[in-house]
Amino acid sequence: MNGAEFIVRILIKSGSRTVFGYPGGTVLSLYDSLYRHRSEIRHVRTSHEQGSAHAADGFARMSGKPGVCIATSGPGATNLVTGIANAFMDSVPVIFITGNVEHSLIGTDSFQEVDIVGMTLGITKHSWAVRSPDMLIDAMTSAERICMTGRRGPVLVDVAKDVLDCDSPDYTDALEMFEPFSQTETACGAKTETAPDEEEISGVLGLIAESKKPLVICGGGVRQAGAGEELIEFARSAGAPVCQTLMGIGTLEPDEPLNLGLMGAMAGKAAKKALNECDLIIAVGARLGNKVADISGLVSGGKKLVQIDADRAEINKIVKADAYIASDAKMALRGILARSGGIAGRKPWLTRDSFAENVSGVQKHDLKKGFVDPEDIFAAVKKGAGNSLTVASDVGLHQLYTASHFPLGPADRFISSGGLGTMGFGIGASIGAKIAGPERTTVLFAGDGGFMMSMNELATVAAEKLPLIIIVMRNGELGMVREMQRKYCGRRYSQTKLGLKVNIPRLCSSFGIDGVRARTAVEIEQAVKDAVCENRAVVIEVRTVLRGAEND
Amino acid sequence: MTKTMKTISILVDNEAGVLARVTNLFSRRGYNIDSLAVGTTDDPAISRITVRVDCDSRVLEQIIFQVGKLVCVHKVKVLDDSMRVSRELTLIKVKADEASRGGIIDIAQVFRARIIDLTPDALTIELTGDGEKTDALLDMLRPYGVIEMARTGIVALDRGSESIADSPYVFD
Numbered sequence: 270m271n272g273a274e275f276i277v278r279i280l281i282k283s284g285s286r287t288v289f290g291y292p293g294g295t296v297l298s299l300y301d302s303l304y305r306h307r308s309e310i311r312h313v314r315t316s317h318e319q320g321s322a323h324a325a326d327g328f329a330r331m332s333g334k335p336g337v338c339i340a341t342s343g344p345g346a347t348n349l350v351t352g353i354a355n356a357f358m359d360s361v362p363v364i365f366i367t368g369n370v371e372h373s374l375i376g377t378d379s380f381q382e383v384d385i386v387g388m389t390l391g392i393t394k395h396s397w398a399v400r401s402p403d404m405l406i407d408a409m410t411s412a413e414r415i416c417m418t419g420r421r422g423p424v425l426v427d428v429a430k431d432v433l434d435c436d437s438p439d440y441t442d443a444l445e446m447f448e449p450f451s452q453t454e455t456a457c458g459a460k461t462e463t464a465p466d467e468e469e470i471s472g473v474l475g476l477i478a479e480s481k482k483p484l485v486i487c488g489g490g491v492r493q494a495g496a497g498e499e500l501i502e503f504a505r506s507a508g509a510p511v512c513q514t515l516m517g518i519g520t521l522e523p524d525e526p527l528n529l530g531l532m533g534a535m536a537g538k539a540a541k542k543a544l545n546e547c548d549l550i551i552a553v554g555a556r557l558g559n560k561v562a563d564i565s566g567l568v569s570g571g572k573k574l575v576q577i578d579a580d581r582a583e584i585n586k587i588v589k590a591d592a593y594i595a596s597d598a599k600m601a602l603r604g605i606l607a608r609s610g611g612i613a614g615r616k617p618w619l620t621r622d623s624f625a626e627n628v629s630g631v632q633k634h635d636l637k638k639g640f641v642d643p644e645d646i647f648a649a650v651k652k653g654a655g656n657s658l659t660v661a662s663d664v665g666l667h668q669l670y671t672a673s674h675f676p677l678g679p680a681d682r683f684i685s686s687g688g689l690g691t692m693g694f695g696i697g698a699s700i701g702a703k704i705a706g707p708e709r710t711t712v713l714f715a716g717d718g719g720f721m722m723s724m725n726e727l728a729t730v731a732a733e734k735l736p737l738i739i740i741v742m743r744n745g746e747l748g749m750v751r752e753m754q755r756k757y758c759g760r761r762y763s764q765t766k767l768g769l770k771v772n773i774p775r776l777c778s779s780f781g782i783d784g785v786r787a788r789t790a791v792e793i794e795q796a797v798k799d800a801v802c803e804n805r806a807v808v809i810e811v812r813t814v815l816r817g818a819e820n821d
Numbered sequence: 822m823t824k825t826m827k828t829i830s831i832l833v834d835n836e837a838g839v840l841a842r843v844t845n846l847f848s849r850r851g852y853n854i855d856s857l858a859v860g861t862t863d864d865p866a867i868s869r870i871t872v873r874v875d876c877d878s879r880v881l882e883q884i885i886f887q888v889g890k891l892v893c894v895h896k897v898k899v900l901d902d903s904m905r906v907s908r909e910l911t912l913i914k915v916k917a918d919e920a921s922r923g924g925i926i927d928i929a930q931v932f933r934a935r936i937i938d939l940t941p942d943a944l945t946i947e948l949t950g951d952g953e954k955t956d957a958l959l960d961m962l963r964p965y966g967v968i969e970m971a972r973t974g975i976v977a978l979d980r981g982s983e984s985i986a987d988s989p990y991v992f993d
């Protein structure tokens with residue numbers, strides 16, 4: 270057995286049924302093995318390695334299992350870098366496998382040689398520069414475990430071509446002995462989740478008891494830990510309303526009165542009021558990044574902070590917490606609930622009456638004929654698409670609109686690039702998400718800028734016959750940057766007017782995908798319904814106007 | 822918060838690329854390394870990194886737990902300033918002719934440094950110390966003309982029987 274065959278068989282034994290990637294010279298033998306095993310493992314070739322990386326990322330977000338992405342050396346590997354960084358910032362488990370030049374050529378600037386391990390040191394959880402069969406065995410038998418334990422994240426296995434090509438007698442035994450990682454294992458080991466400490470729990474309970482106005486910030490860690498139910502139970506017993514970060518959206522039911530929706534620039538009135546008036550912030554699985562809130566400012570203004578995080582390094586990172594639990598959100602919240610006699614049954618100090626209060630005070634515009642207001646777009650798509658959706662977004666104003674205006678709950682999945690804010694993420698990610706969750710209607714909201722950055726992947730959507738529903742919110746602008754220019758550059762809109770002449774429906778039909786230009790909410794709803802009904806892909810272009818929150 | 826010089830010991834796998842991972846983390850997160858020394862331990866599979874960083878207590882905590890997340894890192898210990906012994910080896914090559922040689926040797930003696938190489942126009946001094954002594958010696962030698970020098974970086978251990986095995990920061 271050669272290294273390539275070993276890799277493919279380990280992936281199969283781990284339960285990977287789909288991998289994403291793009292072939293090339295150094296991974297010839299890997300693709301040969303994939304060909305041999307094509308009935309056991311599906312390989313999706315995208316148009317560009319970045320698309321593969323985002324697809325593996327979307328697959329992982331959707332399935333809760335690691336995505337796998339393969340690329341060749343040199344440009345294949347460098348094309349992955351944005352995708353690796355994206356997965357790292359959002360703590361998504363992806364196994365990236367790259368070929369490299371033959372081990373004897375490494376360090377000689379040989380053709381298509383790059384030090385991809387060196388380049389990605391700061392954006393991988395771990396990586397291996399594999400130059401021998403031993404190292405390949407070590408890498409492939411521990412990759413999934415490292416991705417999945419503790420705070421999740423991407424790993425990179427960079428394999429010299431000769432290791433892929435050559436046989437080793439050790440592979441058979443290693444394969445035999447290999448025990449696939451099982452989810453239940455995540456509960457042990459120090460680099461992994463630690464059970465909550467009783468003293469830490471007491472500290473947190475003490476602060477909650479003292480607080481009159483506690484507010485929960487729910488991040489992506491809650492969903493990753495499968496702790497949505499515990500979170501709402503906790504919030505109810507503490508009488509605390511809940512705001513969500515972009516990664517946390519969808520954790521609570523949209524009609525839950527304690528659910529104050531999205532935080533940050535597009536936060537609704539209720540969320541802003543809660544953040545201003547609360548006396549205690551309880552951050553759960555949220556790293557409190559600078560786009561969420563000015564946490565240092567809030568704490569120095571007298572608010573207390575509790576952090577619950579699986580990653581001990583997140584505790585006290587931005588500002589010193591008054592109490593913390595360094596543990597996975599599910600275990601921590603269960604620990605609190607088991608002892609919460611003292612706080613149970615408190616009346617919430619703030620709730621909101623309707624979902625509309627979660628939506629920022631964006632003024633409605635007098636829209637020209639043929640334009641549709643974003644709120645009406647979301648309502649029409651929701652009506653047409655139904656329940657239990659996968660909703661993905663690209664990056665820009667439309668992304669924040671989707672996160673705040675589209676009613677997303679625990680039955681849905683929201684897939685969006687949070688930490689890196691990667692334009693061009695959407696199409697690749699929804700390809701992966703649809704493959705991981707084929708039973709769900711999958712809708713992507715993209716801006717016209719981000720769509721143009723990644724529309725090459727429509728070829729993949731067509732080739733794989735993926736019934737994606739892609740809504741292009743055509744505002745003719747790089748909306749989010751334009752908003753910054755409006756605020757900070759005296760309305761000098763340098764390079765943010767797109768002036769796009771492209772006929773999107775015709776572009777799509779040349780890819781073999783239905784393209785529709787919808788001029789009214791009714792047309793949108795109908796186009797969505799038709800696509801769902803006929804189980805086919807559609808790109809719906811809608812002219813609209815997107816503006817940032819006026820009160821920001 | 823006040824910054825002070827901290828001495829941190831890190832036990833890592835003795836493997837290719839490990840030092841790059843640790844130093845990459847320090848530079849990426851903006852922790853300033855004042856001194857760094859690496860070598861194997863009594864267990865050939867494990868190396869010990871001794872790093873000195875000028876930082877406040879919150880950054881120190883960040884360093885411990887960020888470094889701890891690296892798969893190649895096993896233990897981290899912050900050495901107490903009053904409860905550690907530390908040493909740095911320095912070699913200094915100074916211009917020395919017949920006229921100046923005597924003065925330089927006198928200085929070296931005061932610092933308990935040794936002369937380990939001598940030629941008609943230069944001599945090389947070896948000094949072992951805790952770092953500060955090295956700077957003082959260097960100041961004294963500068964007027965004679967320092968040709969070049971090399972420092973190992975500081976290595977340190979706890980006093981008494983305490984060791985890194987007693988550290989609460991275990992990341993296995």
Ligand SMILES: Cc1ncc(C[n+]2csc(CCOP(=O)(O)OP(=O)(O)O)c2C)c(N)n1
Binds near residue numbers: 690742744
């Ligand atoms: C790869 C990349 N390049 C640039 C940016 C900076 N950027 C953030 S949002 C944005 C505008 C996005 O425009 P569009 O896709 O049309 O969406 P809109 O904001 O109009 O909804 C840009 C350029 C980015 N986030 N990612």
